[in-house]
Amino acid sequence: MENLGVDPSSVTRPRSSNLSLARASLLGCSALLLSIFLLVAMLLVFIAHDQNHEAEAHSRFDAENALQSFERLSRKTIKDYAFWGDAYQHLHLTVDTDWAFVRQNLGPTLFSDLGYQGVFVVDPTDRTVYSVVYGQLRTVTLQGWLNRSMSALIAQARQGADSASAVSTFVDMDGAPALVAAAALSPGTDPDVQRDQRPPSVLLFVARFDPARLATLGRDYGVDQLRVAATGAEATVFPRMTLADDAVAVQWTPERPGDRLLVLVLPLLACAGLVFGLMSWFILRRTTAAARVMDANHASLAASRSALAASEERFRDVAEASSDWIWEVDEQLHFTYLSERFEVVTGLSRERCLGRPLDEILSSEQSALSTWFKGHARRANAVLQCNYQSGDGQARVCRLSVREMEGRGYRGTATDITEEVEARRRIEYLSHHDALTGLANRTRMQEFLDGKLKATPTLEAPLVMLSVDLDRFKPVNDLLGHAAGDQVLNEVSQRLAGCLRDDDLVARIGGDEFVLVVAGMASQQEVENLCRRLIDCIELPFYIAEHEVFISASIGIAMAPADATLAEELLRYADIALYEAKEAGRNTWRFYAGDMNARIVERRQLESDLRLAIKQDQLRLHFQPRYRLQGKQLAGAEALVRWQHPQRGLLGPELFIPIAEETGLILPLSNWVLHTACRVAASWPDGVVVSVNLSSTEFQRGHLVARVKAALTETGLDPARLELELTESVMLDDAEGALGIMQSLKALGVRLLMDDFGTGYSSLSYLRSFPFDGLKIDRSFVGGLTASGGDHSIIQAIVGLGRALSLTVTAEGVETHDQFSALRDVQCDEAQGFYLSEPMDAQAIAQLLRRSADPS
Structure with a gap:
């Protein structure tokens, strides 16, 4: 930029007036008194600080x-x-x-x-x-x-x-x-x-x-x-x-006596200083009034020259301190001026660039710079994004602001925005991709799916959506840590992408949930072949931190236009099919069918009804009598819950217990069964026990020991007359925690039975390690019982095992006289089943107990 022609040395000071000496003396006295005031204030602050320190x-x-x-x-x-x-x-x-x-x-x-x-x-x-x-x-x-x-x-x-x-x-x-x-x-x-x-x-x-x-x-x-x-x-x-x-x-908040001292004294000192200041100001104002008039013209000229010099110096400092660089070009768009910041920001030489055309240094994706300048430079706030190559060969981006100089060309500033552009690109990428795996996220999947559906797929060339959920993935996080889980997810993402073509899409929409969108599969067999490849690929071992990890996958399939033509419906139907695949045992796939949605709706309705059933007293408790085989004496009864549904009638536990376990309703439901069974059994004769089934969920988060103790206390039932039946899954989930809870239950005095014995692979080891009082033979063995069949030998072995461990052995599901006789021959302790008695309500079991107590 051209020099404005101001020489700072030429700016002279204003002439001294006759009153300058008096004004200087007055200012000196004022400064002395001000120093005294400041000294007194500092002493007060020191004393206050010392008092505060002692109090603290x-x-x-x-x-x-x-x-x-x-x-x-x-x-x-x-x-x-x-x-x-x-x-x-x-x-x-x-x-x-x-x-x-x-x-x-x-x-x-x-x-x-x-x-x-x-x-x-x-x-x-x-x-x-x-x-x-x-x-x-x-x-x-x-x-x-x-x-x-x-x-x-x-x-x-x-x-x-x-x-x-x-x-x-x-x-x-x-x-x-x-x-x-x-x-x-x-x-x-x-x-x-x-x-x-x-x-x-x-x-x-x-x-x-x-x-x-x-x-x-x-x-x-x-x-x-x-x-x-x-x-x-x-x-x-x-x-x-x-x-x-x-x-x-x-x-804590200590007392501050020094602050109170300052509040009292400093205002007085400030008032005295204010009075003195006003007096000094009044005197100074009167003595300088005449000098101000005399020197006004000369001071005005000096101030103008000084301001002009300061303005030029300020412009120079701002131009060089700014991160922008300033440029000027002539009418032919050749550089005529570049600020010193040009070299610092771009790494290019000012001398080599001056005189060169603008297009040789900068370029734009919109159009040639010469064309753009002619069409836009006259507009206010004309801005253009340009690309250039820095001195070290790196591609950079700048924002060019342009203003036309009438008949002399153009000038403006350039701001390097390379980091800003890269940040926008990164944000744009992250808004459409999963940060962990780099796959498309739910937003990108939705856009891709909408675009494919707009192409109107046909029955001959459908659009296939696969909802993939990993099986057995949670133990990887629990045992090896989340870093290992992230590594597995990354490798799963690569394997899924490797099974698809370039124009297909793999998206991660949740923790271990993936969605695949595939086009061009003409037959169901092709889709099933793809599902088999995906599952086989995921089942290959993962080598994580010197561990060999195995997982599998379940797949739900929905197709457009056969199942749906909207993205939301297609995704929902694929999720429903995925749920069916998991219900079918996992590690498989299922195609969506119309009745699946109906079953989901029915299940949700049943869940909602069950919540009301617990609150509105729709549950009923029946009792399955249990007899000693020697003498056929009544030993006790097993409590079995039923649901008196307002529309469906009396429902068995196999319809609603799984729903209760999945939704957490098993805890209030089991609590009702426990209290009701103990209350009913409290009126039975001494020696007759009541059995209550427990869910593995209650061991994990049910405060089981406190609940059992509360039920016994409220109903007055002798703890020795309460039996709790539990399955092997309780020990499989958390053996150490289950053992502690079982020991606490035994300390209350209740009996523990292992239910469905023989169906688990490690029941024998549990019988030796856990404090069981008895076991119940699963009905699957009793159903095939004959005098000389294989099940007869199995039951005889179980009875011998129970006798060796001092456990009571009970057979479930006895439905024929032959089964009853065979159990008595192998000296089984107890039995229950329809042959002996069907389940009955509390009133009927009470009558049965009275008849047993009075044989006449």
Whole structure:
């Protein structure tokens, strides 16, 4: 740009007036007084800060004293319980939950009266054997509840057993500090308690400092607003005290007497300074009035020249500091000016580019630059996106702003937007593709499908949609981690894409759900061949982190136009067919059929009706009598639930139990069966038991032990008269967790039976490892029972196995006299079935029991 011809050195200062000396003296005095005011203000601020610091130190001492006092009290409390002969006998030598919890020796009062949210006992092998959480008896472990290992604290507690001392520490518990106190169980001075040579068990109390507890503790010790330390800006404003580590700290609001001092004194000082300032301003205004008039003309000229020079310098600085570069071209579009930023941004030489045509440096995809300039440069805010090659050979993109100079060519700025363009392209890509696998996502699949459907597929050349869902994929994530699962999904995506042609589409629309859109398949056989290739390809082993992983796939198929012509309907029908494929045993495929939708609708209606049935008392309980084979005496009855549907009549469990298990309704349904069966059986004669079937879902998330205990307590049924029947799937899902729950059930006094024995591959190992009281032979063996058949030998072997393990053996499904006689010959203990008695309601079973008690 041309120089404006202003020489800054030529700008002269205005002439001094006669009053300049007086004005300078007045300003000097003002500056001196202002310094005195500032010094006084600084002294006040220092004194206030010192007072605030002393107050904060005092509040810190009080906060430390509050927490230490609570910690000392907790240690003393736990010592009183731990060094007690009865606690040693009932929680170390044996674990007696009735003594500890029911009699409230170490039960809910520790939570309600003393505020300990967790009470735990860890045995010599560091296994949690007794847990009370929020006043409720639970089966959780100490480590699982705290989400951390307390091995070091437990070891310290055992070291202090001889000196009768307790230990404690603070830990982070869900974002708040918690005190964990521990002491080894010891018989103390009680000579009557038997001593154990094993390491002592350890009693632990856990007190979580929630906001209410911290506030109360702070008030007791004069600490204002004691709370969990905040994050962000507040974390540095108020004092904090770290407890266990940097993540566990508390804060409080200390008194600030210095602030009150500043509030009282500073306003007075400010008012005095304001009065003096107004006086100085008034005097200065009067003394300078004349000088201002005299020097006005000269000052105006000097200011104009100075502003012009500053404006030119400012333009130069802005032009070179900006990320844009400035350009000018003549009427022939040859460069006549390029700012210094041109070389920095583009890497090209200014000297070599000056004089060259614009088209040699820049290019546009819209049209030639010479043509575009003639048609658009006269418009306001004319902008054009151009491409160029940088000095290092990289392709770059810039945004060109253009303004015409009348008769002299064009000028403007250029902004490099390469990163912006690439970011837009990346966003555009991610909006249509799955971030993990790179496959099309649901949006891209919808656009592709709409485009294919607009081409109007025919019955001879249909459009095929395949909905693919991976089988056995969840264990990969659970056992090997999500990184391994992502690796499997990536390889599955490559295998699926390898089975299709270039003009077909593979999309990932969910976690392990894929959709394939294929055109040009003329026959159903071609589609089935493709499905077989897909399944065979996915069944090949995956090698993940030195593990060989196997999965399979289920496929649902919908076709346009035969099944649907809209994308939403086609996808929904493919999902329905996929559901049918999974119901058929997985690892297969199914074509959509019209009746599938009807079955789905019927199933959903049945699910909705079942929710109402549980609330509106439509369930009925029948009882299948069970007899001892020796003497044919009534031993008990199995509770069987029925549903009195308002429209369909009485429905058997095979129609609604699977739905209840899938939807989670099995828990309220089973709870109803358990309470009703116990209430009915409470009126039966002593010695007659009632059996209740359990679902594996109840073991996973049903609070089973607490529910059974509540049912026994509410109905008054003797626990020995309640039998719980469970299948092998309970142990298959989580053997360790199931064993713990079964041991807790046995502690209540109930009996446990293995149902459908003989149908699982590992039932024998479960009988040896789990605390069963009996087993029930599956009806499939009883149905083929003859005097000399193969099933006869199997049942005889099962009876012998039960006798060897001291288990009661019951045969189900006895329907003929020959079956009954054969079971009696092999000395089976009990039997039930239609030959002996059909299921009956509560009134009929009560009459049967009265007849059995009074044979006359």
